[in-house]
Amino acid sequence: MSERLIERQRKLLDYLTSAEAIFDGLPPADPALAGFNGMRLRLEARFSFGKRIDKIRALLPLTFTLLGESRDGILRDFSASCPPGSLARIDNTVEFCEFLRARGESLVPAQPWLSDVAACEVAFARVRVGIDRHSVPEPPAGTPRLALNVVLLRCRYNVAAFFEAGPGAPAPERRETLLAVKSPTSASQPRVFALSKGAYEFLNGLAEARPLSQDFAGPEFAALRGELVACGLIEIGT
């Protein structure tokens, strides 16, 4: 009895998304794929991978510039370890960002800050996409929540110089850097706020809907809270 179509389709996509098809042009080994034109399958594999990488590159332009000559090897590893599971640009980009973070120190040449640059660019993309306010219930009156158009970042490196001076900026120093990225409604460029540890912990608690600790109950906290409201990083239910 012949194999079900879905099984053949699954095997075809396994092959078309493999590094062997995309980069090496090896013919499919699975007998279920006998009879296909190998050159054309290779072309399909390269087209679709190119489309996926174009989507990611569109959201991570600085990251891709910094990848430089190591790009091909990294993309090959990415294709091998993260086959595409979604059509969405942001999903593929987040996947690439997580791949870079997992690689971390083992990237060659060493660019351990690269995943932080990518995380910043993903945050910019996320706040540009925004959230449909109608799909999220309002917080109870007087209750704070992280503003809907804010993304928090905990970076291991301070990569600001790359965004300010471009890819030629000197290698950043290793220093935990806590950021909030916010998309203002009337400008195209997201705004980035450097946060104190206390502000970050407070905002992160809101993001994770954790009960507020006693640390955030004192009068000095009232000033911080007022500042965060003024910056538009938190919203208070009315």
Added chain:
Amino acid sequence: MTKPDIGIGYRHALDAWTRKNLTRFDTLEVIVDHCFHGNPARRDGIFQLAREIPIVAHGIGLSIGTDVPLDISYVDEVARAIERLGASAYSEHLAFTRVPGRDLMNLMPLPRTIAVAEAIVAKVRAIRAVLPVPFLLENIAYVFEWPEPEMDEASFLNLVLAESGAGLLLDIENVRLNARNHRLDAAGFIDWLPPGSVQQVHLAGGAAVTEPFLDAPFHADSHSHPVSDEALDLLARVLARHKPTHIILERDTRLSETDEILADIAAIRSRIAGAGDIAT
């Protein structure tokens, strides 16, 4: 004679330009998936646009050819968006793009067999039962073919359309590219379609791709360049035997070349005028 409505596929990157030039088009084709995924502000912008110009809906997320049950919740979502858009029709590709857990992001052909045709027909009937507007299937440009087909592409397409009641969105550029890449007869393909079956038309301009492992350039459906004279000649051939209600120009790259888009629209209008009342 009823002239077809001429328009472009709406692309967000050309939003401001499209709004400024709206009077140059009779219609816009909207990617219906963008009405329920992605940026909420962009979604609102699309629905706002739909109040200013007639819309047809085009889908990219159905993957009707994946051999799994139809995702009826997706179709319901499409139906809601169509209703909100006031779209007069909804089209999708006769293709598959994914299997559960893996998405190629590219349109791939189906095995041209009776069994596959029957599976597609059943899905189309289910879709038509939910949709408030006509449903159309579009022929794709394909890179490879499945081995041992039971029929040629035009026969497969005709069989699915006849049995399912779907209309045909004929992508003329795809016909032209397939003819070049697979050594087929584009005019013969068009002549094989039953008269009157083409309800909408897509036009676009592709580009040749070279790879070291290819023995000849491959002509890709890149939606990147002006519509070729060859495609416009095929349009005239289509208009001689069909009465499409909409002709849509697709453009996805080199979007800054808006003069090319307007020139393409003018060329299409000219071909329609030249077709006189042949298509009535």
